[in-house]
Amino acid sequence: MFDLAQDGRIARISLNRASARNAIRIADWADLADLAERAVAEGARTVIMRSAVTGIFSAGADLVELEALPGDAVGQRRMRAAMCGALDRLARLPVATIAAIDGGCFGAGVALVMACDLRIGGHMAQFAIPPARLGIGYPQEDIARLVALVGPGQAARLMLTGERIGADEAHRIGLIESVAHSAHGAVNNLATLCAESSPTSVAMLKRAIAAAAAGERSGSVYDEAFERAFDGADFAEGILAMRERRAPEFGA
Template sequence: MTDGFEFTRDGEVARLTFARPEKMNAITYGMWSAIPDVVAEVEADPALKVLVLTGAGKHFSAGADISEFRDLRSTADGAATYDKAVDGAVAALTSMRKPSVAMIQGNCIGGGCQLSVACDFRFASEDARFGITPAKLGIVFHFDSTRLLVSLVGPANAKYLLLSGELIDAVRAREIGLVNDLHAAEGLTAATAAFVDTLCSRSQASIRGMNRIIEKIVAGQRTPDDEVDAIRLTALHGEDYAEGVDAFLNRRPPKFTHR
């Protein structure tokens, strides 16, 4: 595993932890570059159903490691190479069929916030702070990440975050839809775990199919295509559909088998 990460498995749940607490979990070029491989590993492992992203210590992530920029982003070619790694990490998370959950404490700023937005869900502690700060560095934010942010919080709130570079607290982040829910710091892990357990108990055929359709809608697709039709038809003929209907009619919890 790349320096700066810890990757663990706990039953059906994978956890990717930013593990540079002395740097507030700043994300290095190597870490950006490694995220697609982590995602591919989770997607390929039939025993895993959910990926959780979090940070070691007091913070989720303070963003990209700016100390690398003079060496890695000092030229146009260097910046393009660096940005390709960032775009690859975001694309890997947003294209996951299996759900991803960001569990956020402390600072979630810059690239850290960018990765949290690329996840399907965001649960935060009440002391968390959020911001996306390219305007403080003379950088124009990535197109796909901007699109994701606009789809999540709307254009007005996206402009506030991007153009001002100001930080907002967890309550405001919840109000604008940047996070799904807030919890006291001491209860964040348990609350996130409970939601992850709920995801694991649902039909994985349904979850992965709907996650793909939502991804297509966010990307701008307005009508179903052959892939959408195939996803829905495959589910209709799948074991999970038969089990779900039978469980509902017999008033029992379903036991889905699709992995």
């Protein structure tokens, strides 16, 4: 389902299940989180999520598995727990994560890209969240991420109607950060910039952004992290690099 390629500080995880338009099975979720964590353990400072299949990012959850869930309470809980657990692990990675979306991105595929820090859509990207068209719901954690990105009104529009929108509209409402002719090409510059940033700062800022999105405006944990950073090696290197008019070279 997933291929991992790592080039120095940048890792690329590609969805590669062409026969099912990159539909994600229950067991695939843990594999995805495992690969992302492995990439970080092996030195990646940026993780890109992309598709290896032309024209589709992900069709969402695997319909064959969904059709088997009626009457299976254990399977229902397993499906929700697998999806939510993997996306929480992805969101908690201490490095930058960027989704490159060229083609269709639907249902659980949207949940996947929302768990990333940044989302870049190609001009052919399309998005839809169709649970109301299937008579089901959406995990609360993913609804929270959607509302944080687009607000409750646009979240209601997308979820209650299942409307399909293009890249420009997704950008307008805040579901993605930018639109490019090719998302795969556009993410490379962002990934390089993130990989060159201080890993200490990236991890600290990601925690603070997540807290702010959850409604936290202040907290001693974040205040202490901000203050301690001035004593760190990364700050010393950043200041020195600025004075020497060169790019900083942060350690592990």
